[in-house]
Amino acid sequence: MPAFLRLGPDDDVLIATRDIAAGTALPGAAGAASASIPAGHKAAARDIAAGSPVRRYNQIIGFATRDIRAGEHVHLHNLAMREFERDHAFCADAKPQQPASETLTFNGIVRADGQVATRNYIGVISSVNCSATVCRQIAEAFRGDALRDYPNVDGVVAITHKSGCGMASQGEAVDLLRRVTAGYLRHPNFAAVLFIGLGCESNQVSALLGAENLAESDRLRAMTIQELGGTRSTIERGIALVRELLPKANAVRREAVPVSHIRVGLQCGGSDGYSGITANPALGAAMDLLVAHGGTAILSETPEIYGAEHLLTRRAVSPEVGEKLLARIRWWEDYTQRLGGEMNNNPSPGNKAGGLTTILEKSLGAVAKAGASNLADVVEYAQPVTAHGLVFMDTPGYDPVSATGQVAGGANVICFTTGRGSVYGCKPAPSLKLATNSMMYRRMSEDMDINCGAILDGTLSVQEAGAQIFRRIIEVASGSRTMSEEHGFGEDEFAPWILGPTM
Structure with a gap:
């Protein structure tokens, strides 16, 4: 792999694919890295004037707090949040969904009421x-x-x-x-x-x-x-x-049932600078396959789509669905302000160490888990998910609380991308771990199910990795155990969202 990746043609930053020494040449630009840059972090692709927007994924991730020269490390010391307008354009990018030409099945457990289980x-x-x-x-x-x-x-x-x-x-x-x-x-x-x-x-x-x-x-x-x-x-x-x-x-037996009965809760935790390049878009590709086969993908963590919500409202199936999402964003803005917080109280320290600077940057990568499907519905925390396709559930960004809401809403599989190395399970639903980079995958192979770092290594495309994830979801829904299940994770992680005062 080259030393740097440029994710969008108009991006102002390059992503280091490994630890970069000062003097390493920048691709497609005159100059070189002016200082060492950690793996997953950003270098300026061009000179950026103080106050100017800075783009990654062809989207604004923040504003320069001072003049930044080409080759400089771009992070907390020179990049910050600022309010700016986003074009929500309800339904502008919604497209007719083409169902898959074949009917795929998995081995599920059909309950007396017609619901289908992945575990017993x-x-x-x-x-x-x-x-x-x-x-x-x-x-x-x-x-x-x-x-x-x-x-x-x-x-x-x-x-x-x-x-x-x-x-x-x-x-x-x-x-x-x-x-x-x-x-x-x-x-x-x-x-x-x-x-x-x-x-x-x-x-x-x-x-x-x-x-x-x-x-x-x-x-x-x-x-x-x-x-x-x-x-x-x-x-x-x-x-x-x-x-x-x-x-x-x-006294149950597994039997072949359509993949449309699979409902996947999407999570990302311990994210790094590669999450939005490898595991998240690969999971999005897998969800596009699931939705095409009639299944359901549940995207959540409202504070971690903040700043990227316009990418979802543009894919809403109706203005009402788009407005439901913006209503939840407004609720969170009021909620955090009322409690003396702010929506940019995120990324976490681990995220920042991995190269993520602002919530905008984190959110743009997190939304990639949703793939390219239309946004079919928006539900509140732990409400039953009844729509098929891509559904957004309003939850906090804290993974145990978020996944608890998804499972309460009906998710029967969890897919969890991680760059720093989160360990997590969510009984009664099996939880699959998707590593964003090969170094962490090798170091924590006893906890990771799939290595999406192969995308960065150049041995898999995003679509190939997505197909691999989709196949593994079907295997797990059919009874194959995940790494978190082997370790016994999943009981202590039940964490309902606590609202209101403790009296």
């Missing part, structure tokens, strides 16, 4: 932090060889959290927690669930079931610690109930 767990879910220990100890009883007679059951999973009390029993905060919890209670990747509360919490078990139109059944069992007489009796009762549920949970 029993869940033990807490309504409140006070019942978390009980839930974990029930699940712990089924570790090791305890499930040897139930080969079709992937495990007994404790889904616990730190909230559910110390909050108002009515209002937006508890409604959101109930929506998330109900999404997990309904999730097809659970063959059955136990729902356990303490008994006196704000997030009452009976109130949640009523608000979400859920009822106890042979698949959903509910109990409270206070009614059962305490911790030990509740654990014993929970273990007995799981044992009752196991034979039916085991």
Whole structure:
């Protein structure tokens, strides 16, 4: 690979493909790097006057805070955010979607209600932090060889959290927690669930079931610690109930079902300067294939599409869908201002060390995960995703909170791109890790599923890498285990979005 990449013909910056020594010649321009430039970071492709916009991907990523000479390192010391107008042009780039000419299938588990699962767990879910220990100890009883007679059951999973009390029993905060919890209670990747509360919490078990139109059944069992007489009796009762549920949970078989039943939650974490060049566009290419086969891609992390939202509104299928996205952007602007923050309180320190300077730069790379499909719908956090195609879900940028909302909304696979090396799982949905560069992939090969750094190395094109990701998604949806599953990730990462004051 050359020492530098220029991603757009009008870009003001070049991306270093490796650590660059001072004096390294710039491509297509007179001059050389005036200082050492770390891999993934930016060098000025031309002289840039103070106050001028700076472009990457042919889009503005910030403004020069001083004169920058060709060959200089461009980063936090000379590039910053500034307000500027973006052309949202609702629906301008929306195009007729061409369905695939063939029907692809994967081996899924068809539930009685017609939903299709990619995994087959029993869940033990807490309504409140006070019942978390009980839930974990029930699940712990089924570790090791305890499930040897139930080969079709992937495990007994404790889904616990730190909230559910110390909050108002009515209002937006508890409604959101109930929506998330109900999404997990309904999730097809659970063959059955136990729902356990303490008994006196704000997030009452009976109130949640009523608000979400859920009822106890042979698949959903509910109990409270206070009614059962305490911790030990509740654990014993929970273990007995799981044992009752196991034979039916085991009596499933995988069968060929259309790929249109796959719903992929898109995440990026620990991003670097290559995320928007390799893994994110490769994942976008995979999502275009999934959408063409009738599946669903769920893009999220609203603070991390900030500044690139105009690329999505232009692909909206209707002005109403485009306006729904801008309404969520405005909500976030008000939310951060109200709390004394700002939308550019991102990238993270790790992102900056990897070469990302502003949220605009990060967002432009993050949006690439969505591919080129039309934006079919916009939903709020943890709302059920019913549309097929590309859907945007409003979530924070913090990956565990974001992915929790996606799974609650129905995602049955997660794809997670990373440049610095995030480790993450999201039971009951399997999580695939896509490395942005080969150096990190080799260093953390026990955590990574696919090396998109091959794009940077010149051995794969973006489209070829996308096809590889798409094939692997089908394999994983059919039961093949991911690296995060091998390590046991996914229970502790359940993290509902906490709104409102702690009382």
